[in-house]
Amino acid sequence: MRVALAFLVSMAASVGFIGAYQLDAGTQWLALSLSIALGSLGAGLAWWSRRLMPQESSEEARPTLAPPPEEERETAETFEAGRRGIRRRGLLGGLLAAAVGALGLGTVWPARSLGPPPSSGFRQTGWREGVHLIDETGRRIGIDTLDFGGVVTVFPEGRDPAADDQVVLMRIPLEDLDLPEGRANWTPDGYVAFSKVCTHAGCPVGLYQDVGYLLLCPCHQATFDVVQGAVPVFGPAPRELPQLPLRADRDGLLLAAGDFSGPVGPDRWRLGEVKDGDA
Numbered sequence: 051m052r053v054a055l056a057f058l059v060s061m062a063a064s065v066g067f068i069g070a071y072q073l074d075a076g077t078q079w080l081a082l083s084l085s086i087a088l089g090s091l092g093a094g095l096a097w098w099s100r101r102l103m104p105q106e107s108s109e110e111a112r113p114t115l116a117p118p119p120e121e122e123r124e125t126a127e128t129f130e131a132g133r134r135g136i137r138r139r140g141l142l143g144g145l146l147a148a149a150v151g152a153l154g155l156g157t158v159w160p161a162r163s164l165g166p167p168p169s170s171g172f173r174q175t176g177w178r179e180g181v182h183l184i185d186e187t188g189r190r191i192g193i194d195t196l197d198f199g200g201v202v203t204v205f206p207e208g209r210d211p212a213a214d215d216q217v218v219l220m221r222i223p224l225e226d227l228d229l230p231e232g233r234a235n236w237t238p239d240g241y242v243a244f245s246k247v248c249t250h251a252g253c254p255v256g257l258y259q260d261v262g263y264l265l266l267c268p269c270h271q272a273t274f275d276v277v278q279g280a281v282p283v284f285g286p287a288p289r290e291l292p293q294l295p296l297r298a299d300r301d302g303l304l305l306a307a308g309d310f311s312g313p314v315g316p317d318r319w320r321l322g323e324v325k326d327g328d329a
């Protein structure tokens with residue numbers, strides 16, 4: 051009974067883990083439910099091993115060939131009790147398989163956090179020459195929108211927001227910028243723009259540290275040096291964030307001067323698309 055209860059608790063905790071993940075309940079609930087699932091499973095296995103599957107061996111003096119009727123009756127009762135135990139083992143084995151299955155499902159479920167899937171044409175995003183930059187309210191961005199040190203997420207005007215269109219726009223004194231060759235005229239009045247999609251696993255690179263001009267990805271702590279062209283300086287990101295060239299029109303509004311300097315997002319997206327295209 052105690053073993054079955056432990057397996058049932060483990061299953062319930064695994065389901066709770068999935069629920070906590072879906073509801074974004076926080077890491078405490080994820081940790082608590084996963085701990086209960088693992089702990090209950092372990093306790094159930096330990097109890098089962100100790101109480102229902104005795105390991106000790108015992109010896110008995112050779113009985114007389116014709117045991118007394120009393121002994122025969124005891125032997126029959128013991129045999130019958132063993133058969134009941136075997137039936138319980140079948141039930142507990144089923145519960146164990148269900149608990150392990152629920153735990154396995156719970157542990158692979160967060161793989162959905164690996165980031166949004168790529169759009170079919172991610173090599174070409176919504177950014178084109180002449181497309182205005184807008185913020186999340188739809189307001190156009192002008193050269194007076196940000197102070198130096200400021201940051202805002204922007205999108206291409208006239209297009210439904212797509213994950214690979216997100217751009218993080220910062221304003222940095224021109225004399226602090228040390229961008230790769232050929233990008234000197236991509237930064238009107240110190241505005242510099244990079245894809246917000248991390249090149250490691252696709253999380254949004256949402257944290258900006260204006261002291262040192264660093265962009266940080268919260269998923270696995272990749273850190274990008276903005277003034278050097280958003281090259282990775284720490285963490286698992288394999289390459290820089292692609293830069294969006296900018297220019298300002300006569301009214302002082304910011305526009306894209308073309309598409310990104312490179313492919314958006316993790317390399318595995320690109321590899322996947324190449325395979326699809328080759329097929």
Ligand code: FES
Binds near residue numbers: 270286
């Ligand atoms: S997604 Fe892993 S560091 Fe950004």
